Amino acid sequence: xxxxxxxxxxxxxxxxxxxxxxxxxxxxxxxxxxxxxxxxxxxxxxxxxxxxxxxxxxxxxxxxxxxxxxxxxxxxxxxxxxxxxxxxxxxxxxxxxxxxxxxxxxxxx
Amino acid sequence: xxxxxxxxxxxxxxxxxxxxxxxxxxxxxxxxxxxxxxxxxxxxxxxxxxxxxxxxxxxxxxxxxxxxxxxxxxxxxxxxxxxxxxxxxxxxxxxxxxxxxxxxxxxxxxxxxxxxxxxxx
Numbered sequence: 001x002x003x004x005x006x007x008x009x010x011x012x013x014x015x016x017x018x019x020x021x022x023x024x025x026x027x028x029x030x031x032x033x034x035x036x037x038x039x040x041x042x043x044x045x046x047x048x049x050x051x052x053x054x055x056x057x058x059x060x061x062x063x064x065x066x067x068x069x070x071x072x073x074x075x076x077x078x079x080x081x082x083x084x085x086x087x088x089x090x091x092x093x094x095x096x097x098x099x100x101x102x103x104x105x106x107x108x109x
Numbered sequence: 110x111x112x113x114x115x116x117x118x119x120x121x122x123x124x125x126x127x128x129x130x131x132x133x134x135x136x137x138x139x140x141x142x143x144x145x146x147x148x149x150x151x152x153x154x155x156x157x158x159x160x161x162x163x164x165x166x167x168x169x170x171x172x173x174x175x176x177x178x179x180x181x182x183x184x185x186x187x188x189x190x191x192x193x194x195x196x197x198x199x200x201x202x203x204x205x206x207x208x209x210x211x212x213x214x215x216x217x218x219x220x221x222x223x224x225x226x227x228x229x230x
Binding site for chain 2: 032033034037044045046050056088090097098099101102103
């Protein structure tokens, strides 16, 4: 079973700062199937990045994804007030086929 | 506009059954794998099940295997989740989600607003 571990659990930053979120897999993950989602309170998750580095439709270019193998990163270059939310990574692979990380909460400092 | 609308969530007793539905619109439904993902109150996301574009392949999380059944009716642009032998730990907001790629499984680009299932005596 592939386990995704996200760090840090909570990240406290100010608007305008750079955010770096990590997702580490317990075994190698295909980059083609690694995604990042943003979830705000009371809302459904929103796809930000798929295939490890491709931005989804309508996602601002301050969001970028990188990584391969077992280590993946979501970077938000300059935080806007609307970026403070919970972020999840997700992979598709062997059984149990799809797993999510436990999430990173990005909060305003 | 691409849209997914879930329904069917209610309060049910432990051991009971429930059928969730998801109505899809704005895209060619029978080209895409579809998923159910749930979120317990105050917790993270948990993938529940997926079904291939033609309904020929289904997969489940270990936590629901043998109790839940996913199905789809491409003629009605609808996805379903039959939930049997419900447990208190199945209490969650259940989301329907569309895969981003045609004819395969990868990541989820469209999500519904969810429907709430509460299992309680």
